[in-house]
Structure formats: C-alpha cells, structure tokens
Amino acid sequence: MLYLQLFIDGVVSGCAIGLVSVSFSYFYATTGTFHVAHAGIYTFSAYFAWWLVGVGVPFFGALALAVALGGVAGYLTQRLLYERLARNTASPLVMMIASIGLLTVLQNVVAILFTPNIVQFDLTWRLSHLSLGGISLSYPQALILVSSLVIVTALILFSRHSALGKRIRAVTSNPDLAEITRLAPKQVFAIVLAISSAIVAVPGVLIGVDQALQPYTSLLVLLTAVIAMIAGGIGSLRGAFCMSILLAVVQSMSVAFMPGRWSVAAVFGIFIVFILFRPEGLFRSRFSRAF
Amino acid sequence: MRKFIVTAFSALLAFSASAIAQPKEVLLGALLPLTGPAAPIGIEEQQGVQFAIDQINARGGINGVPVKILFDDSQGKPDQAVLAFNRMIDLNGVPALLTAFSSISLAIAPLATRREVLVVNPAAQTDKLENASPFLVNTIPLVRQEASVLAKYAIEHVGKKAAIIYENAAAGIDGSTDFRKYFQEAGGEIIAEEPVEFGQTNYRSTLLKIAAAKPDFVYIAITQSHEAMADQVGQIPDFPTGIGNTFSRPFFGHASTEGWYQTAIQSGYPDEATVAAFKKQFNAEDMGFFAREYFNSTNIILKAAKKVIADGGDITGPALRDAVLAIRTFESPVADVTFESNTASRPVEILQYKGKERVIVETARSAD
Numbered sequence: 180m181l182y183l184q185l186f187i188d189g190v191v192s193g194c195a196i197g198l199v200s201v202s203f204s205y206f207y208a209t210t211g212t213f214h215v216a217h218a219g220i221y222t223f224s225a226y227f228a229w230w231l232v233g234v235g236v237p238f239f240g241a242l243a244l245a246v247a248l249g250g251v252a253g254y255l256t257q258r259l260l261y262e263r264l265a266r267n268t269a270s271p272l273v274m275m276i277a278s279i280g281l282l283t284v285l286q287n288v289v290a291i292l293f294t295p296n297i298v299q300f301d302l303t304w305r306l307s308h309l310s311l312g313g314i315s316l317s318y319p320q321a322l323i324l325v326s327s328l329v330i331v332t333a334l335i336l337f338s339r340h341s342a343l344g345k346r347i348r349a350v351t352s353n354p355d356l357a358e359i360t361r362l363a364p365k366q367v368f369a370i371v372l373a374i375s376s377a378i379v380a381v382p383g384v385l386i387g388v389d390q391a392l393q394p395y396t397s398l399l400v401l402l403t404a405v406i407a408m409i410a411g412g413i414g415s416l417r418g419a420f421c422m423s424i425l426l427a428v429v430q431s432m433s434v435a436f437m438p439g440r441w442s443v444a445a446v447f448g449i450f451i452v453f454i455l456f457r458p459e460g461l462f463r464s465r466f467s468r469a470f
Numbered sequence: 471m472r473k474f475i476v477t478a479f480s481a482l483l484a485f486s487a488s489a490i491a492q493p494k495e496v497l498l499g500a501l502l503p504l505t506g507p508a509a510p511i512g513i514e515e516q517q518g519v520q521f522a523i524d525q526i527n528a529r530g531g532i533n534g535v536p537v538k539i540l541f542d543d544s545q546g547k548p549d550q551a552v553l554a555f556n557r558m559i560d561l562n563g564v565p566a567l568l569t570a571f572s573s574i575s576l577a578i579a580p581l582a583t584r585r586e587v588l589v590v591n592p593a594a595q596t597d598k599l600e601n602a603s604p605f606l607v608n609t610i611p612l613v614r615q616e617a618s619v620l621a622k623y624a625i626e627h628v629g630k631k632a633a634i635i636y637e638n639a640a641a642g643i644d645g646s647t648d649f650r651k652y653f654q655e656a657g658g659e660i661i662a663e664e665p666v667e668f669g670q671t672n673y674r675s676t677l678l679k680i681a682a683a684k685p686d687f688v689y690i691a692i693t694q695s696h697e698a699m700a701d702q703v704g705q706i707p708d709f710p711t712g713i714g715n716t717f718s719r720p721f722f723g724h725a726s727t728e729g730w731y732q733t734a735i736q737s738g739y740p741d742e743a744t745v746a747a748f749k750k751q752f753n754a755e756d757m758g759f760f761a762r763e764y765f766n767s768t769n770i771i772l773k774a775a776k777k778v779i780a781d782g783g784d785i786t787g788p789a790l791r792d793a794v795l796a797i798r799t800f801e802s803p804v805a806d807v808t809f810e811s812n813t814a815s816r817p818v819e820i821l822q823y824k825g826k827e828r829v830i831v832e833t834a835r836s837a838d
Contacts, residue, residue, distance in 0.1 A: 181679070181682045184678055185675055185678060188675060188678075189675075192672065290509065294510075295510055296510035297510060297669070297671070297694060299697055299698070299701075305701075315705045315707075317705055390698045390701075390702075391671040391698040393671060395506055395669070396507065396669055430675075431674075432675075434676060434679050438663075438664065439664045439676050439679070440638060440665045442675075
C-alpha cells in the first residue's frame with residue numbers, strides 16, 4: 180500500500196509539474212525564448228488568488244481571476260519586454276537574462292504586495308480527502324489530477340484543430356514565412372504567452388491550496404518542468420506532460436528505496452542517462468520547434 | 471561660601487567630563503533575512519528589534535543618548551551575510567549587531583573575533599555557536615540543551631522506538647544529531663531517519679515512509695512549513711505522535727497534531743500595554759516568539775550600553791561584551807537570562823498539545 184500511495188502522490192505532483200512544463204514548452208517551442216519569468220507568473224497568480232480568497236471571493240472565482248491575471252501578465256510580458264528586445268535584435272541569452280530579471284521583480288512584488296510569508300488558503304475543504312481502497316487523495320490533489328488532464332487534452336485539441344491553434348503551429352514552423360503570409364507572428368507570440376501564462380496559474384493556485392504558497396521556490400518547479408520538457412522532446416506537449424509524471428513518480432517512489440536526500444539526485448541522474456541515450460527526447464525524432 | 475564654590479566647581483567639572491565622554495548616539499546593527507524564503511521570520515525579528523529601539527528612544531534614549539539601528543539583509547545566506555557584516559563595520563563602524571540563523575552566525579563569527587564586534591544571537595541554536603567566537607553571545611540555549619531534556623522525557627513517557635525527520639540545514643542536523651545521541655544514551659532506538667529541505671512544502675513521501683516504519687514517535691526538527699506538514703500528516707491514518715523543539719510551535723492548533731509534544735525555551739510576553747503597543751505599531755495579530763526574543767535581546771544590548779556609558783567607557787564591541795557578562799543576569803517578563811558563559815541558561819518546558827491549549831507537562835534544565 181505504501182508503494183501505491185507513493186505512486187499516486189507522484190502522479191499528482193507530476194500532473195501539476197506537467198502543466199508548468201506543457202505551458203513553458205508551448206511558448207518556448209513557438210518563440211525560442213527561454214521564459215524563466217514563467218515561474219514568477221506561477222507565483223504571482225497563486226498569491227493573487229490567495230489574496231482574493233482572503234477578501235471573500237469564492238475559490239473558483241478567485242481561480243478564474245488568477246488565470247485571467249496570468250493571461251494578461253503573459254500578454255504584457257511579450258508585448259512590453261520580449262517584443263521590444265527582439266526588435267533590438269537581442270540574443271537569446273539577453274532575452275533569458277531579461278526574463279530572470281522579470282522573475283526577480285515578480286517575486287519581490289509578490290512579497291511587497293501580498294506577503295513574503297509561506298501562506299495557506301483559508302479553505303476548510305482543502306483538508307478533506309477521499310479514501311479509495313486504502314489510498315488517500317486530498318480534494319486539492321483530486322482537483323489537480325482532473326484539471327491537469329482536462330487542460331492538457333484541451334490544449335492539444337486546440338493546437339491541432341482550432342484555427343488559432345493551426346495559426347500558432349504555422350508560425351512556430353516558420354516565423355519568417357508567417358510574417359510574409361500575414362499570420363502576424365508578433366501577435367501570435369503574445370497570444371501564446373497569454374495562453375501559457377493563464378495555464379501556469381492553475382498549478383500555481385492548486386499546489387498552493389494543496390500545500391502552501393512560497394514566494395521564492397517556484398524556480399525549482401520550473402527547473403523540473405524544463406527537464407521534463409527536454410526529456411519529453413522539445414515541442415511535444417504530450418512528451419512534456421508524460422515525462423513530468425514519470426519524473427515525479429520516480430522521485431516520489433525512490434524515497435521508499437533510498438534516503439530522501441537522494442531522490443532529487445536520482446531524478447536528475449535518470450534524466451542525464453536518458454538524454455544520453457535519447458537526446459531527441461521521448462516523443463520527438465529530432466529537435467525542432469513544432470508540436 | 472568657599473565650600474559651596476568648591477562643590478559647585480567640582481560638580482561642573484564632573485558634568486563636563488561626563489558630557490565629553492557621552493557619545494552623540496549609540497549605533498547598533500541587525501543582520502536579518504529580510505528577503506528570500508526566511509523573510510517571514512526575518513521581518514518578525516526586525517519588528518522586535520525596531521520596537522525595542524523605538525521604546526528606548528521614546529523614553530529619551532540611554533541617559534539622553536539616542537539609539538540608532540541599522541538593518542541589513544542577509545537573505546538567509548552566509549555569503550550575503552558576510553558582505554552585509556563588512557558593510558556595517560567598514561562603512562558605519564557598528565560595535566554590536568544582532569544576527570539570525572545558525573549558518574549566518576557561524577559565518578560571521580570569525581569576522582566578529584577579528585573586528586572585535588559584539589554579535590548577539592537571539593534565535594539560532596546550532597551547538598557550534600557555543601565556541602564560535604568570544605564575541606558571540608547566545609541569548610537562547612542551544613539545540614543540545616533542549617534535545618537532552620526532550621530525549622529524557624520521551625523515553626520515560628512516549629516510547630523507546632523513534633524515527634527522525636530533520637531539515638537538511640544546521641539547526642535540523644544538530645537537532646537530529648543531538649536527539650539521537652541523548653536518546654540512544656538513554657536506551658532508545660532510532661529505527662528510521664529522513665531529511666527534508668529548507669522551505670519544502672510537500673512532505674508526503676517522507677511522512678509515508680516514516681509512518682511505514684511504525685515508530686513509537688517521530689522527532690521532527692524543521693524550522694519552516696509546519697502547517698503544510700501538519701495538513702499532510704492528517705492524510706495518513708495512525709501517523710505516530712510527533713515531538714519537537716522550540717521551532718515546532720506552529721504544529722500547535724491542528725487536528726492532526728493533537729497530543730504531540732514540543733520543548734519550549736521559556737519565553738513570556740511583556741506587559742499588556744507593551745504587547746498592545748507592538749500590535750498597533752506593526753499591525754500584528756500577536757507579538758510572536760521571534761519578535762519577543764529579538765525585543766528582549768536588543769534590550770540586553772541596550773542595558774549593556776547603558777552600563778558602558780555610566781562607567782564612562784566608549785561604546786565598543788569589547789566594552790559591550792564585557793558589560794553583558796558583568797551584568798550577567800537580565801530579568802524581564804520575556805525571559806530571565808543568565809550568562810554563566812557566552813550562552814544563556816534558561817529553563818526548558820515540555821508542552822503537550824491538548825485541544826486548544828499547550829499544557830506544560832514538565833519543566834527542566836539541561837544537565838549537560
């Protein structure tokens with residue numbers, strides 16, 4: 180039963196990281212910008228929802244507003260920061276450094292506007308849990324599981340079948356051609372970052388409900404998500420999500436076989452070995468920027 | 471008449487001399503984690519220090535000498551703390567400062583010795599602080615003193631098979647090492663042990679593994695995210711009783727931690743008016759443990775400064791340290807602090823969580 184519970188906990192953690200990974204991957208594959216500030220939007224949206232709940236907004240309303248805030252923050256980040264840097268022919272390294280700067284700003288704004296404290300949502304239901312044959316799943320864990328599956332499926336369907344999704348894929352495949360054919364890649368980049376940022380608000384809020392909110396630790400979540408994206412195959416949403424779950428399950432279950440201090444090292448070790456043997460990742464035959 | 475003139479002249483001379491010796495202001499420093507994961511604690515500590523300074527200045531300073539406090543941000547990191555320490559000493563000539571966290575106190579201890587600056591530690595508890603520097607004064611007993619009291623109580627009243635969860639940082643490592651030592655010396659057995667990281671909020675796998683070992687109780691030495699751990703404990707049926715030290719206080723008040731134990735350094739509240747003034751000044755719900763301890767420790771430095779000024783000395787690190795050790799006993803509603811060495815001796819309480827109260831089940835001093 181211990182192993183099963185560890186497995187389930189790993190799957191849930193993996194689903195949350197998977198949403199971070201998928202949303203990061205969606206933007207990175209489209210623009211090639213290493214958007215470190217994604218971690219900042221994750222935190223900012225979560226604290227915003229916490230604040231809203233604190234002032235009496237019902238939880239799902241707060242979640243919706245946090246998602247909207249994430250979307251707006253992402254759109255503005257592309258328009259006001261990345262687009263201007265790109266206009267000045269900034270290198271990817273400069274873009275990444277600017278993104279790190281934005282992350283630091285966001286983390287400090289969270290601490291100033293809301294609180295630097297580790298905080299928890301004041302929601303009575305978050306301590307309730309389901310017991311299924313000896314397996315325990317808290318309500319927030321169940322919510323993470325369901326919402327992540329729905330969002331990832333919806334994003335894949337959106338990407339493949341909607342007009343906008345197809346336009347995004349076209350821009351991703353060839354931005355120069357997209358410019359000539361009036362697909363307006365700059366506008367597409369902003370829309371993609373808005374979508375990615377709206378998505379990342381969901382695990383930010385739900386992990387906060389399940390555990391606690393921390394202003395300064397989202398970078399570690401992003402690091403795991405990026406590793407999952409690389410191991411899953413850059414540009415593959417399905418790969419990023421599946422690999423997030425796999426890595427989280429390995430990390431969770433490794434605790435049963437070795438001291439907990441080795442679990443992170445075990446995950447990263449597996450990643451190194453995996454990438455040595457399959458550098459293109461789990462779901463891609465070669466590196467490219469497409470879904 | 472002649473006698474009067476001589477007396478008046480002597481008094482004038484004495485007054486002039488004291489006026490010359492009296493400094494324009496007393497400058498103190500506080501090196502606290504004001505940003506980063508430890509900021510919640512650092513800001514509470516800052517409030518305690520600021521409150522003590524504001525209070526003394528509202529009363530006219532130390533014999534009329536105003537007190538100024540300089541804060542600098544260690545970010546909870548030893549390297550940043552060393553930079554901030556050097557800034558304080560090189561640019562401002564601070565003779566004494568308050569610090570926070572074991573790793574930071576240890577990092578600046580050699581600098582304190584070299585620069586002869588009094589460093590007062592009101593909260594860090596790693597055992598290494600005992601001999602880190604002759605200029606380091608600990609106003610709180612160290613981990614091993616709490617651990618020895620707790621281990622003795624645990625084996626007599628809780629059980630002989632223990633597991634340990636500890637934070638992989640100085641305080642957590644010391645806590646687990648000391649508890650293991652005293653518990654095993656008393657005949658106890660450690661059957662499982664797991665580290666967690668500072669600031670972690672997901673403890674599920676660690677808790678599951680520990681529960682599966684079926685110990686009589688779990689000694690938990692973490693300094694952050696207790697609430698998240700308590701929530702996750704509630705999800706595991708029949709999780710064993712937890713015990714911990716002073717930093718375990720946030721475990722109190724959760725349904726999942728009913729019956730748990732913690733040690734506590736006796737730390738009382740100032741009078742009601744003072745607490746009310748603190749709450750009003752900082753818009754705080756409570757004057758928390760760290761605020762009280764930093765308030766009290768700042769007052770200890772201020773009392774030492776008062777003695778130095780009264781003795782006509784200069785406010786220097788060595789003078790302040792000598793004054794602290796000469797005064798030796800500092801009594802206040804927060805704590806009666808006695809310095810037999812550079813580390814304070816204070817009673818240790820063992821508290822058990824029973825409903826809405828933390829009941830004192832034993833009070834003892836470490837025999838070590």
